[in-house]
Amino acid sequence: MAQLMHNLREREMVGWVLVLWLGMAVVAAAALGGQVRYDGRSIIVDGHRKLIFSGSIHYPRSTPHMWPSLISKAKQGGLHAIDTYVFWNLHEPQQGQYYFSGRRDIVRFMKEVHSQGLYVCLRIGPFIEAEWSYGGLPFWLHDVPGIVFRSDNEPFKIHMQNFTTKIVNMMKSEKLFASQGGPIILSQIENEYQNVEKGFGDKGPPYVRWAAEMAVGLKTGVPWVMCKQDDAPDPVINACNGLRCGETFVGPNSPNKPAIWTENWTHFYDVYGNITKVRAAEDIAYHVALFIAKMNGAYINYYMYHGGTNFGRNASAFSLTSYYDPAPLDEYGLIRQPKWGHLKELHEAIDRCSNTLLYGTKTNLSLGPWQQAYVYKGERNECAAFLVNANGANAAAVRFQNQTYNIPRKSISILPDCKTEAFNTAKVSSKESRRKMAAAVELASVEMWQELDEVVAVFDETSLRSNRLLEQMNTTKDTSDYLWYTASYEQSEESQSTKISVNSGGHVLRAFVNGEFIGSEHGTYRNQSLVLEKNVSLKRGMNNISLLSIMVGLPDSGAHMELRTSGLEKVRIGETDLSNHPWGYQVGLKGEKMQLYTEEGSRKAKWRKLSLASRLKWYKSKFDAPKGNDPVALNLASMGKGEAWINGESIGRYWISFLTPLATPSQIQFHIPRSFLKPRDNLLVLFEEEWGSPLGISVDTVSVTMA
The missing domain is CATH 3.20.20.80 (Glycosidases)
Structure with missing residues (x-):
């Protein structure tokens, strides 16, 4: 009987422990959940x-x-x-x-x-x-x-x-x-x-x-x-x-x-x-x-x-x-750093007095021509203060509650107890971090690469036709950045210098005549339209005009986005306006249709050894994942403009050749998430529009050091 009572008490205790544990779990969930409403002071979650x-x-x-x-x-x-x-x-x-x-x-x-x-x-x-x-x-x-x-x-x-x-x-x-x-x-x-x-x-x-x-x-x-x-x-x-x-x-x-x-x-x-x-x-x-x-x-x-x-x-x-x-x-x-650490310290200072800020009464005090105190007081004499120096040129010494506080220019001192400065917005204690890129795999050997030409589209091989210049977004339906505009132009006699003029709503244009590259232009973020004007040699008879219009992303703002347009608006050869001439269109690249960036699509293609002889090329290589857990980046500093894929996953567009006013590229490192990688034989494919050389590409590891 004693043993039975002991077992019952033990089970009862276990039951109460389980109930207590479940209760704690419910309380923990309620800390995140519960009814949500608001008043003039804050969001209110579960009554708080x-x-x-x-x-x-x-x-x-x-x-x-x-x-x-x-x-x-x-x-x-x-x-x-x-x-x-x-x-x-x-x-x-x-x-x-x-x-x-x-x-x-x-x-x-x-x-x-x-x-x-x-x-x-x-x-x-x-x-x-x-x-x-x-x-x-x-x-x-x-x-x-x-x-x-x-x-x-x-x-x-x-x-x-x-x-x-x-x-x-x-x-x-x-x-x-x-x-x-x-x-x-x-x-x-x-x-x-x-x-x-x-x-x-x-x-x-x-x-x-x-x-x-x-x-x-x-x-x-x-x-x-x-x-x-x-x-x-x-x-x-x-x-x-x-x-x-x-x-x-x-x-x-x-x-x-x-x-x-x-x-x-x-x-x-x-x-x-x-x-x-x-x-x-x-x-x-x-x-x-x-x-x-x-x-x-x-x-x-x-x-x-x-x-x-x-x-x-x-x-x-x-x-x-x-x-x-x-x-x-x-x-x-x-x-x-110091951004992460400085804001962390700010949050800690605010959290120390958040209850006073949410429930206290606020008063404003002038401490000088550019200086002010915002003071919050609670029902139990809790006090929190923000001492503001809005002067962007000079520091200020201010008196607050019989104490002197030295406040740097354009800064705020936070006093969670109205006495001790816990944080000042201009006083940074976190040391600056520096990001380090280390080449883990260098793809510098010709033997490591293969290439494939992207075919320049011509009118006779297109199936989509129109007697006018089509708007690009409505034609591609955002399935590709690329749209070929092609035309056949008959020249009565051979010409050593005929002017071709193209007006485009953007963003990039690459022009070819009879398969030969004649020039390119691009717009800018503030002025996305462009004009290309080149003197070209035309042969007697039929000439292939191939214009590759390239978008670098769709618009993301403004009223009536459904009316926004892009692509070619006017084409002239000499005095002849071809805008309402028969045009043939190819949406996207042949390599995109073949899915050259995937293992399956890559295997089906007939790649050749690296030659670096022309524009519009696909490049592929393979590499092993860098050891360790550091983040990984692809260094494309030697490339021009295009897109990069790792094991079939696009890591985004690159445009190294578009330099800033400081004559530097806007971005040369491109993130390869670790989850995109296999331990060995990762497929790297690039489509390059310009003259970039893949021999300068490296796979880098990313780490942080303190200054």
Whole structure:
């Protein structure tokens, strides 16, 4: 009997331990989940006001293999949430055909964020801009009869609502909204619409109202936001995007809405030909602290916290393959100092007094002509202060509560207890990191390479014909960057010098006459159109005119994107206008159709030894993966312009020959995610448009050292 009682008590204790453990698990889940609402001070999760630091990490700009590390480093950096767009054109590239695997696996990404104890802001859009091709809209929308993008237009609204509803229902089915115990505490509908609203006239305001009503009607149990939309309809929260929202934001459009900053730009996105401008950690920290102090800011999202890579052809017009590399986590996922560490210290200082900031009463005190104190006091005499020196030229010594504080120029000192300075935005303690690229595999031998010519298209071999110059995007349907315009031109007598003139809407043009290259031109990000003028020799009789028009990404912004055009607009030979002449078209390259970048397509082709004799060439080689776990990059400094593939995966476009005003390429290193690699015999294929030499290519490992 004694043994029986002992066993019963033991089982009872185990039962209580199990109940306690389950209870703790429920509490842990509730810390992330629960009902989400808001008031004039903050987002409220499960009854508690939250001051949230968030960072943008876009799931398709990295890989599932990288996600856990990126999210972990974001959490270590003091973030409470991860922000991502939803990329419509990735998920529904053809109408009704959906893809959610690999880098597209948004549910897996959400669950990884949740597993690490962070919240999510899900920016569905579904127009996103984001320096992403066509602003994330799938190109098939262009062909919907009567459609006007982002307007009070029934065809667009039907498809926008269908996709938004699909994403919301997917999140609901996986119980990913915080109202279901998941991580999503905010969702966004539309994106920076106020920038283009006037372009839609009287069709703009009703579209805003419809989008808000449609989103709220999906009943997610979490608030919706609209960024850069000062008149966001209730109950949608209007949010700020920009560099200095503490100075530029008009504020919430209702006293019952919190101040939210959805995009605090940690950098300036880069385009080919521009000089990179790196935003200093001190400037970011200053404006975060000012937004919190002055605006009662309760949600700040860093755009980007990790930029990543525009794999394939996903970068928008003229945008680099590398995206927001100078963010706190660089393109490869490595910590970039001092930005990461300085912001981490800022977050720690704010977290120390967040309760006072969220529940206390604020007063403002003048400390000088450029100096001010924002003081928060709680019911139990808690006190937190921000001492601001807005003077960009000189430091200041200020008196606050009978103490003197020396504040550097253009900086803010944070006093979590109104006494001791815990952080100053201009005082950086984190040492600067430096990225090191080390060649692990050098592909410098002729024997390591094979080549194949891309055939110059001619009129007689084309099947698509028209008596006019066709617009490029509508012709290619975004299946390729390349469109051949071909014509047969009869010359009555041999000519040693005939002028050919071509006007194009962009972005790059390469011209051939009778199979011989005669010249090329390209536009720029600010002026994407171009004019090519060359004197050529024509033979008597029929001449083949072959013009390769190349796009470097689709547009991603502006009103009426459905009306945007590209490709050739006018062609003249001598005094003859060929614009309404019979033209033959070839969409894409022969090598693309053959899929030369895949193992199967590569095996079927008849490659030859390297000769480096002409333009428009395919190159292939094989290499073993570098040892270790360091990130890997492909050094293409010796190339011109084209695209690169590893084992059939495109690592993006390259354009080494487009130099900045400093006479340097915009980007020479291209990220190869480790998950793209096999231990041995990795297939590297490049399509090169110019005279680049593959003999200078190397496969590098990437590491970080401290300065």
